[in-house]
Amino acid sequence: MELTVTEKHELYERSVQNPGSDIDFIYQVFNKLFNRNPKSLREDFGGTGYMACEWVKQNHENTSYVIDLDCEPIEFGKKTHHAALNIEQQSRVKYLESNVLAPLSFDVDVTVAFNFSYFIFKKRSELKEYFQKVYNDLPQGGIFCLDLFGGEDAYELSEEETEHDEHSYFWDCDKFNPLTNECLYHIHFKKHSDGIKHEKVFTYDWRLWSNIELREILEEVGFGSVLSFWEGTDEDGDGDGNFYETISAENCESWVTYLVGVKK
Numbered sequence: 001m002e003l004t005v006t007e008k009h010e011l012y013e014r015s016v017q018n019p020g021s022d023i024d025f026i027y028q029v030f031n032k033l034f035n036r037n038p039k040s041l042r043e044d045f046g047g048t049g050y051m052a053c054e055w056v057k058q059n060h061e062n063t064s065y066v067i068d069l070d071c072e073p074i075e076f077g078k079k080t081h082h083a084a085l086n087i088e089q090q091s092r093v094k095y096l097e098s099n100v101l102a103p104l105s106f107d108v109d110v111t112v113a114f115n116f117s118y119f120i121f122k123k124r125s126e127l128k129e130y131f132q133k134v135y136n137d138l139p140q141g142g143i144f145c146l147d148l149f150g151g152e153d154a155y156e157l158s159e160e161e162t163e164h165d166e167h168s169y170f171w172d173c174d175k176f177n178p179l180t181n182e183c184l185y186h187i188h189f190k191k192h193s194d195g196i197k198h199e200k201v202f203t204y205d206w207r208l209w210s211n212i213e214l215r216e217i218l219e220e221v222g223f224g225s226v227l228s229f230w231e232g233t234d235e236d237g238d239g240d241g242n243f244y245e246t247i248s249a250e251n252c253e254s255w256v257t258y259l260v261g262v263k264k
């Protein structure tokens with residue numbers, strides 16, 4: 001039996017999203033740069049708008065926009081995250097079914113493109129067009145936050161299983177072309193209740209962009225400073241969830257981190 005739309009999005013969010021820690025990171029960076037809290041957020045490739053809905057809970061002045069071209073995650077997000085907010089909080093979140101490249105303009109403190117969604121742009125010219133649009137739409141003093149991943153595991157053709165309380169999440173690298181960095185990833189889920197593995201619930205046909213390529217394009221479109229972050233480690237050598245700014249890091253098999261473009 002196929003997963004329902006609700007199950008599919010719930011499993012996805014429980015497996016890969018942690019909007020609370022992303023928001024903490026953004027608050028820290030923004031405060032360090034401008035000595036104030038950010039108030040407005042644009043969540044590009046926002047899917048269900050999980051983060052945008054968490055954002056308005058942080059402060060009664062916070063506002064957010066969710067942009068996604070697929071109505072399915074938007075409808076799920078409206079029925080769950082948005083419906084769970086009180087009426088006043090709901091009025092501060094706007095969902096837009098749109099391409100991120102469409103000529104929409106928002107005056108926000110922070111734009112985010114998380115869970116590597118901008119990897120969908122495979123050509124440099126396409127990615128640059130997107131970054132240029134984000135830059136143009138931000139006010140001076142606005143920031144653009146992206147996440148990215150890498151390490152040799154990122155392009156090894158293998159399937160990695162992560163156990164959660166009620167399900168397993170599988171990240172499957174199906175194809176990687178070393179000449180173009182194009183890659184094909186799938187997400188599979190297995191619910192422990194019935195033991196059925198649901199294959200290819202989500203598929204991503206992406207280009208694996210590197211930190212330095214992204215930095216250079218961000219600088220080219222105008223970001224006056226581009227900050228690279230790296231995760232600290234605990235005594236066992238595992239990531240500790242604390243990200244610090246740096247331009248040099250130790251190579252490791254698998255990493256996920258942030259980049260921040262600052263419009264000066």
Ligand SMILES: C[S@@+](CC[C@H](N)C(=O)[O-])C[C@H]1O[C@@H](n2cnc3c(N)ncnc32)[C@H](O)[C@@H]1O
Binds near residue numbers: 048101
């Ligand atoms: C990997 S999901 C990210 C969902 C969520 N933001 C997260 O952090 O997990 C990518 C989302 O981007 C959307 N998407 C892909 N291309 C897009 C585009 N050009 N404009 C707007 N949304 C797009 C897809 O519909 C999908 O919901």
